[in-house]
Amino acid sequence: MQPVEAESATPKAKPRKLTGCPxxxxxxAEGKISFFNKVGLFRKRWVLIKEFPVYELTGVExxxxxxxxxxxxxxxxxxxxxxxxxxxxxxxxIAELQEVHQRNLQKAxxxxxxxxxxxxxxxxxxxxxxxxxxILMGLHEKRVNWVQMENYLQTLxxxxxxxxxxxxxxxxxxxxxxxxxxxxxxETAQEAFxxxxxxxxxxxGFELEALADGVLNFGYVRVVVLAYFxxxxxxxxxxxxxxxxxxxxxxxxxxxxxLAAQTNFGADAxxxxxxxxxxxxxxxxxxxxxxxxxxxxxxx
Numbered sequence: 001m002q003p004v005e006a007e008s009a010t011p012k013a014k015p016r017k018l019t020g021c022p023x024x025x026x027x028x029a030e031g032k033i034s035f036f037n038k039v040g041l042f043r044k045r046w047v048l049i050k051e052f053p054v055y056e057l058t059g060v061e062x063x064x065x066x067x068x069x070x071x072x073x074x075x076x077x078x079x080x081x082x083x084x085x086x087x088x089x090x091x092x093x094i095a096e097l098q099e100v101h102q103r104n105l106q107k108a109x110x111x112x113x114x115x116x117x118x119x120x121x122x123x124x125x126x127x128x129x130x131x132x133x134x135i136l137m138g139l140h141e142k143r144v145n146w147v148q149m150e151n152y153l154q155t156l157x158x159x160x161x162x163x164x165x166x167x168x169x170x171x172x173x174x175x176x177x178x179x180x181x182x183x184x185x186x187e188t189a190q191e192a193f194x195x196x197x198x199x200x201x202x203x204x205g206f207e208l209e210a211l212a213d214g215v216l217n218f219g220y221v222r223v224v225v226l227a228y229f230x231x232x233x234x235x236x237x238x239x240x241x242x243x244x245x246x247x248x249x250x251x252x253x254x255x256x257x258x259l260a261a262q263t264n265f266g267a268d269a270x271x272x273x274x275x276x277x278x279x280x281x282x283x284x285x286x287x288x289x290x291x292x293x294x295x296x297x298x299x300x
Contacts, residue, residue, distance in 0.1 A: 023081065033052045033090070034051045035048070049078075052071050066080075114165050117165055120163070122297070124159060136192050139185055153177055159171055175194075176194075220259065228293060230251065249273050256272075271292070272289050
């Protein structure tokens with residue numbers, strides 16, 4: 001009987017030979033890692049071997065005094081020449097710095113997205129504010145132009161704001177559509193007021209408080225909305241025949257001064273006031289002031 005040959009043992013993998021550029025010292029400062037060596041036969045001096053931006057490293061691997069860094073699609077290896085020294089502490093520092101950097105980057109991206117969504121919310125809402133005030137003012141004409149009211153519904157129906165971070169601004173135009181189609185003055189006015197209240201509540205609501213700490217000059221949004229409401233309200237007061245409007249004018253002046261103090265909004269309140277005073281009721285002046293105000297918002 002032939003003896004059974006013992007299965008040959010699996011050959012052990014040869015240990016990886018660690019090689020790399022020798023270094024004597026490294027520094028981690030201002031987001032950069034610098035590696036140094038000493039050169040010179042009699043008068044030693046430090047020479048920079050290689051430098052890497054910490055936040056651009058895509059791979060870090062180390063084993064004791066051996067270090068491998070991946071940067072710009074290249075791999076760089078180093079050997080710590082000093083006995084008993086290792087790169088363990090450096091690797092930990094790199095990981096901590098990259099983690100903090102990533103968190104800050106994500107926060108900055110969220111802030112930028114949030115600011116962009118706020119501007120989008122303003123741009124989408126201000127035409128609805130205009131349209132709602134136009135409906136209220138149109139109801140005070142001697143004879144209500146219900147055909148024009150139907151046209152306003154098209155503007156209302158064009159509202160489109162779907163944010164990712166901000167809470168949605170839900171506006172219901174179905175009730176005002178029914179009121180206009182039925183040509184009921186009281187219900188139409190009530191629904192127009194409700195739309196304005198919803199927009200004002202949205203921009204002054206608590207939802208923005210949670211974001212205020214992370215967004216620079218975030219509070220100016222409330223000031224913008226209030227100032228724009230006041231501008232339209234001044235025209236509404238003129239339409240309904242309010243005689244003494246000086247108190248409202250002064251409040252508007254204060255609001256624009258507050259807006260100018262918080263931002264670079266440079267429109268002069270007196271220009272708005274003089275236009276309102278001198279313009280004819282239901283004339284083009286209202287559109288001139290609205291466009292002037294919105295033009296100022298482009299500077300924000």
